[in-house]
Amino acid sequence: MSQSSLKQEIRRRAKNFQRVRAAHQTEVAEDYVELIDDLIAETGEARVVDLADRLGVTKATVNNTVQRLVREELATSQPYRSIFLTPKGQSLARKSRKRHELVRDVLVALGVDEETADADAEGIEHHVSKETLAAFRKFLGRGE
């Protein structure tokens, strides 16, 4: 391998790691909005305590993160009231849910049991590129 293509290869690998780090910065937000949207659909509203129960964190942690979602214009909240999604938050929630389901369905199609597939998808979903999602859809015979 030539000098310059070695350097290129090093930069390519560095970019992969940088992409993973970038994904980590958005994944908490993605999981929260997906969950908030679920709760609103299922129970009519999203409350701090419900998010805390479902995420397995304390309500103080939820409060902190919700403030971040508000700052990022994904959610709105008034003190002591339940949490709402902005249009931007809703569209991220829908996108995240679809992606989660697609990843889970691919795992199931590969022979993973549903519980495990759903659990693994919770982490995997945040690291799947558009290209890979397209391949997944094709593999399942959807979209194209």
Added chain:
Amino acid sequence: MSQSSLKQEIRRRAKNFQRVRAAHQTEVAEDYVELIDDLIAETGEARVVDLADRLGVTKATVNNTVQRLVREELATSQPYRSIFLTPKGQSLARKSRKRHELVRDVLVALGVDEETADADAEGIEHHVSKETLAAFRKFLGRGE
């Protein structure tokens, strides 16, 4: 759905999120030891500056993380010298590399191009359970 199975379902989902958070605590270590092992194999030694180039971070960051690896008994290092893996670090490196390759190969088998597969695998690898890895091996016609 009954009261108690609703509560169970909530706890199940919480556990999924907790597993993802646990994975995030180990993934930096996994990527580092894999890379250190690669560098030793390819160039004879693993130096801070090489890790920094390949990870896309500064050498100060590498230094910090290497200290953590030493604390966790995955690596050893003396000031101004190159970095070595402990037996524990070596075995984690081998395990991580195999897993990375398996994930990449599955993505390729599903029609993802090699570059994208390798990039996505960098994030996905840390969120794949033993059960899913077994399903992947079976799908590729390996192991089992």
Added chain:
DNA sequence: TGACAAAGTTAGCTATGACTAACTCTGTGG
């Protein structure tokens, strides 16, 4: 209607993992 439990908030702490800037050490080439 108001006591009080549940829910929400706030303050203060921790660890990780990133950064820059400034410093020290190493080892090589002139």
Added chain:
DNA sequence: CCACAGAGTTAGTCATAGCTAACTTTGTCA
């Protein structure tokens, strides 16, 4: 053989994301 460039370290900063403990608000029901 030593200057100095490159490598490594250290100090100090920041954001995220978790925690506990203490506080405040809400809203229900006796």
